[in-house]
Amino acid sequence: MALLYRAARLKDRADTHVFTFVVTRSATREPDRDVTSKDFCCAHQRWAVAFSRTDAALGVYLVWRGACEGMRVYVDFTFTLLSRDHFTANEGFSGKQVRFSAGCAAQGRGRLVPLAELASRFADARGEFQLELSMARVRTLYSCELRAPRLDTPPIAFAGFDWSVAVSSGGGGLTLRLVRLSGEGQSCRVRYALALGEGERRVHSGPLEALCDAEGGTPAWAPRPPARLAQQLHKGGVRLTLELVWARALVELGVAAGGRPATCYDRDKQAWALRCDTHSDTVRLHMLYRDVQHVPRNHLRYVSWRAWLVRAAPGAGEADAEPLPGAPFAHYYAQESADEGLMMETALRVDELTRPAGAFLHAGGDLRVRLEWGDTYLLFQATYHVYDDLCRMHAHQMRREIAALQAENYALERQLFSYQKSLAYAQAQAGEAAPAAGPAPREPPQSPERSLSTDTEYA
Incomplete structure (x- = not known):
């Protein structure tokens, strides 16, 4: 068994994620048993770590769980066996922009370390050892050929949602729109890019970011020049390339200034409560995890999120929401009878709540709060704290x-x-x-x- 022990995100340009696994002795002492970790998420894709064993060596593979036809994922990854003596004695291997696809969903090395060396240098007295996986520069690309009369792509799985690119042809031009097919009634923010054609005739949209509403629609993109692309679409077809960068679920809720809590749910259907705290000079928002008692025993649940205060009537050139200082917020939750909560500060003064025309007061005197859910991991062993991340x-x-x-x-x-x-x-x-x-x-x-x-x- 391979247990996800810790996860850390390095704040670098490559958006590096480091996952540490505790691998039990079943990986080496039970050759007939398939040793694979539980699925975990990185860059909005599902992954797992699998082990293979021969008579003399242990192998390890990174497995892409979200494989679908037409999609490919490129990853810089490094596997490192952690030495019990010194970090310079670690053993590992790496790959740069390794390609994962529906026909090749597992990449790795069949002979990472001899079993005798594994026992003497890396495993402890119980036969357990730690394996570190670093993942960076993860890119998700989807390609297909568009030919009339079919102008919509098949469903594309990404970030827990199903997506499609809808193409409209009319007036001598084309418009493309990214559409979310699942998650009815839920909003999310998505970052992506579209391209039509190949080689010198390729037309690229550049990075696009949009708020995907409850119906799943995003703003349309009209490539240029429209006439040539429309002609190609109806004659011989045109190649569509979609790059999906991220998609994050959103929830907006009204929080009463009087202290009555509002309830919402994260991507894992876990309940949270948010209440307004006015016992300071500035308004604070108290975030409580209501389902904290459902965290498995001897495990930690890591949750991160961002938060905004939504303006009631934003002016011209003014953002519709103001981010809360200190974001992103993150916390580790272990099984408890009740959560004490996490306090989020705002720049809104308490006396502004009494003004009838306050910038953030909505109908009924409520504050409108927007939450964006980030990374979530279920980690083995509950003896850990968020302070340890820095070290x-x-x-x-x-x-x-x-x-x-x-x-x-x-x-x-x-x-x-x-x-x-x-x-x-x-x-x-x-x-x-x-x-x-x-x-x-x-x-x-x-x-x-x-x-x-x-x-x-x-x-």
Whole structure:
């Protein structure tokens, strides 16, 4: 069994996610048993980690669970076996922009480490070891050929919803619209990009971001030039490419200023309550997890979200909602009889609630709050706190800095050795006694995150 133990998100450009698994001895001592982790989410796709065993070695694979026809996902991933002695003794491999598709949903290495070495260097007395998975630069692309009369794509699964691209042809032009087919009555915010054609004739929309309403519609995109694309669509067809970046569920609820709580539900159908707190100079919103007693015993449920105060009547050029400071909010929840709640500060002063024409007061004197749900993980072992995330993130950052400095030092040593050899050769040509060329450069250090992607055996 492979248990998701911890998850951390590094706030870098690649949007790196690091998952740590505790792997029990069944992965090595029960060859006939299929050892696979439970599904987990990263970049709005479902994944799992699977193990294979031969007589002498253990293999590990990253498995894409959301495979569908026409879709492909590209991932930078690294598997690292964590040494019990020192991080420089870790063993692993990596792949850059590895492609996952419906016909190839598992990628990894069949011989990661010999079983004898696994037992001596990585496993503890119980035969358990820790495996770290790093995932970054995850891209989801969908492609298909559009030909008249069929102008809509088949359903596309992403972020827990089903999507489709609807194409309308009329007036000598084309319009494309991303439509959500599932999740009726629920709003979400989606970021995506559309492209028509190939090569030099490819027309790209650039990044698009839209609020998908309860009916599932988004604003239309009209590619240019319209006449040529419409002609291609009716003659020989045109290639459509859709890149899905993210889709996050939204909920808006009215919160009474008098303190009566409002109830809402997250993506996992768990109940939450939000009440207004006016016992300070500024209004605070008290977020409570009502179903905290349903968290499995000896587990942690990590939940993150963002929040906005929605304006009653936004002016020209004014945003319709003001984000709450301190976002994103995140917390770890263990099984309790009741949740004490998390307090979210706002910039709204309490005395503004008494003004009849307040910027954030809606009909009935309620505040309108918009919540956007983020990452959610169910983690094994409840003895953990959100404060530990900082230490874990710093550890990964320092490991990267050390690896970069080691590589830079090795390059400088090679350059110095080359200069010494050139000097010795010039002195020998001049008939002078050539000094020793100096020590040969040492072997490159064994970096904990060295890339072995050229040697990676992909399934």
